[in-house]
Structure formats: structure tokens, C-alpha cells
Amino acid sequence: MGTYDALLVVSFGGPEKPDDVMPFLENVVRGRGVPRERLLEVEAHYQRFGGVSPINRQCRDLIAAVEPTVGLPVYWGNRNWHPYLEDTLRRMAADGMRRAAAFVTSAYGSYSSCRQYIDDIALARAAVEGAPEIVKLRHFFDHPGFVAAMVDHTREALDRLPAGHRDGARLVFTAHSIPLSMARTAGPDGGLYEAQLRRAAGLVVEGLGGGREWDLVWQSRSGAPHIPWLEPDVCDHLERLDAPAVVLVPIGFVSDHMEVVYDLDVEAAELAAAIGLPLTRAATAGTHPRFVSMIGELLAEPEPEACGTTCCPAPPRRGNHG
Numbered sequence: 001m002g003t004y005d006a007l008l009v010v011s012f013g014g015p016e017k018p019d020d021v022m023p024f025l026e027n028v029v030r031g032r033g034v035p036r037e038r039l040l041e042v043e044a045h046y047q048r049f050g051g052v053s054p055i056n057r058q059c060r061d062l063i064a065a066v067e068p069t070v071g072l073p074v075y076w077g078n079r080n081w082h083p084y085l086e087d088t089l090r091r092m093a094a095d096g097m098r099r100a101a102a103f104v105t106s107a108y109g110s111y112s113s114c115r116q117y118i119d120d121i122a123l124a125r126a127a128v129e130g131a132p133e134i135v136k137l138r139h140f141f142d143h144p145g146f147v148a149a150m151v152d153h154t155r156e157a158l159d160r161l162p163a164g165h166r167d168g169a170r171l172v173f174t175a176h177s178i179p180l181s182m183a184r185t186a187g188p189d190g191g192l193y194e195a196q197l198r199r200a201a202g203l204v205v206e207g208l209g210g211g212r213e214w215d216l217v218w219q220s221r222s223g224a225p226h227i228p229w230l231e232p233d234v235c236d237h238l239e240r241l242d243a244p245a246v247v248l249v250p251i252g253f254v255s256d257h258m259e260v261v262y263d264l265d266v267e268a269a270e271l272a273a274a275i276g277l278p279l280t281r282a283a284t285a286g287t288h289p290r291f292v293s294m295i296g297e298l299l300a301e302p303e304p305e306a307c308g309t310t311c312c313p314a315p316p317r318r319g320n321h322g
């Protein structure tokens with residue numbers, strides 16, 4: 001860890017009170033062509049939980065668990081809500097930090113899950129005089145710490161199924177859907193997002209001892225209806241699936257984001273109850289001890305090379321942001 005003088009946790013950000021919800025959502029979708037109706041729907045998901053996203057609390061919990069283990073000061077900055085990256089970089093500069101490793105709370109490559117973080121770090125650095133150099137840590141989808149946490153949590157979810165359903169239960173892995181065009185151009189050769197997700201899911205199945213049927217499906221589709229996104233959606237999949245029981249494994253998320261607590265724990269759970277399908281949901285990595293120790297292990301790895309400039313290109317912007 002000799003080359004870094006701080007760890008910077010970079011996350012998505014989320015609202016912490018009802019009045020934060022619309023300004024937060026407008027930050028997220030600025031220039032993105034997300035229809036107003038979709039935004040209002042998602043606003044209702046947040047308001048149902050008192051206008052509070054679980055994500056900030058999860059970042060604080062992760063930082064509290066990680067800080068004592070890494071021997072470095074830990075900072076936290078978000079892309080879309082307070083504490084904003086720019087404010088955090090300003091504080092880091094004032095504290096004399098010159099060079100920090102960035103742990104982004106997303107394990108995979110694609111524009112939304114990687115490049116957008118890199119771009120926002122660069123924008124924030126450009127706005128702050130004397131901002132520290134930032135080295136983004138690698139995609140950790142296949143790291144034994146992440147995999148071990150998901151294996152444990154999937155086993156716990158299997159154990160929560162009614163006895164008699166555990167052996168035959170199907171594992172349904174989920175990740176955030178993205179536009180097909182974004183999926184095709186993810187990574188240096190395209191298709192990286194889906195390939196990394198399949199690899200991570202396969203490692204979890206292996207860690208459980210193998211021999212189980214599993215699928216990778218998508219959730220939380222956004223955007224305009226005429227734009228194709230990755231399919232099938234988790235709910236369509238559950239409806240068609242011929243399985244005695246299901247464990248949902250949100251392998252695409254590192255903590256229980258709003259997408260997990262609403263789209264899976266409310267929507268998918270209601271559907272499963274309606275069609276009589278026994279279903280449980282595996283916890284996300286969260287603050288599992290192996291996930292926490294993984295961060296220290298990533299800091300000790302040889303410094304990752306920066307992504308190439310043609311990797312995960314930005315989709316065309318819409319609206320008044322060019």
C-alpha cells in the first residue's frame with residue numbers, strides 16, 4: 001500500500017430525505033433521455049422508503065469496517081449526491097493528500113458501471129486546485145473476497161427456503177440492465193459487462209459446490225421504451241420459469257441499493273407470492289468480512305493500468321447537455 005496516501009470510496013449517491021429525491025433523480029438522468037413518467041415512478045419507489053436511499057448508510061458502514069484494516073485515511077465521494085466527489089477532493093487536497101486509490105462501489109466494466117465514474121472523477125479533479133492523483137482499483141467481480149461473500153449469502157438464502165425446496169432451487173442471478181448498445185461496447189472488445197457477470201455468477205455456483213441450474217437476468221430497466229436494453233427482465237423470467245423454488249442473487253450490486261429493496265424485495269417478491277413460487281433473496285456483499293478484507297488486498301496489488309480511452313464509450317447525450 002506504499003504508493004497511496006489515502007483510500008477514496010467512490011459511490012453513486014442517494015437521497016437522505018424526501019426533498020432530496022427529485023433533485024437527486026434530476027442529477028442522475030441529466031441529458032440521459034429518461035422519460036418523465038419513469039422518473040416519477042422511481043420517485044415513488046424512494047418515497048415509499050421515506051425518501052431515504054439505503055446506499056449512503058451502506059457506504060458509511062463499509063467505510064467504518066474498512067478504515068481500521070487499511071492503514072490509510074479513507075475518504076468518500078459520490079457522483080450524484082452529497083458528499084459530492086468534488087467537495088471530497090477539495091478536502092483531500094487541504095489535508096495534503098497527493099495520491100489516492102479509488103474503490104468504486106461497482107464490480108464490473110461498462111459505461112455506467114466504470115467509465116462514468118472515471119469521467120466524473122476527472123471532472124471533479126479538474127475543478128479542484130491541487131487535487132490528488134486518483135488511481136482507480138480494478139474490477140473486482142472475480143476477486144475471491146467478493147465471490148466468498150456472495151457464496152455465503154446465497155447459501156444463507158437457500159437455507160431460508162422451506163425445507164424440501166433447497167436441493168432443487170434454481171439460482172437466478174440479477175444485475176442492472178443497460179442499453180444493448182452500451183452492453184455491446186463494454187470493455188476493450190465489447191460485451192465485457194455481461195461476460196464479467198457470467199463469470200462472477202459461475203464462480204458463485206462453483207463455490208456452492210456446483211451442479212445447480214442458474215440463470216443471469218436483468219432488472220431495473222430505465223430509459224425510453226423504444227431503446228433496446230438487456231433482457232429478460234427478472235419478473236418476466238420468474239413468470240416463465242419452471243422451477244420448484246428460486247433464490248434471487250443480486251450479483252450486479254455490492255450493497256442493498258434501492259433497486260434491490262424495491263425491484264426485488266417488493267416487485268419480484270410480490271410476483272412470486274402471486275404465482276406461488278417459493279423465493280428468497282441473497283444479501284449483497286455489504287460488509288461481509290471477506291468483502292471488507294478484499295479492499296485491503298486490492299490496495300496491495302500491483303497498480304492497475306488505466307482503461308484505454310476507447311474502452312466503454314459514452315452513449316450519445318440528449319437534451320440540453322449536448
Ligand SMILES: CC1=C(CCC(=O)O)c2cc3nc(cc4[nH]c(cc5[nH]c(cc1n2)c(C)c5CCC(=O)O)c(CCC(=O)O)c4C)C(CCC(=O)O)=C3C
Pocket residue numbers: 012013014015025028029032034038039042053054055105106110112113176177178179220221222223252256257258259
Ligand atoms: C449499470 C448500472 C448500475 C450498477 C453499477 C453501479 O453501481 O454504478 C447502476 C447502479 C445504480 N443506479 C442507481 C440509481 C439510478 N439509476 C438510474 C438510471 C440508470 N442506471 C443505469 C445503469 C446502472 N445503474 C442506466 C444505464 C440508467 C439510465 C440512465 C443513464 O444512462 O444513466 C436512475 C434513474 C431513474 C431510473 O431508474 O430510471 C436511478 C435513480 C443507484 C442508486 C440506488 C440507490 O439509491 O440505492 C445505483 C447504485
Ligand SMILES: [Fe+2]
Pocket residue numbers: 176
Ligand atoms: Fe442506475
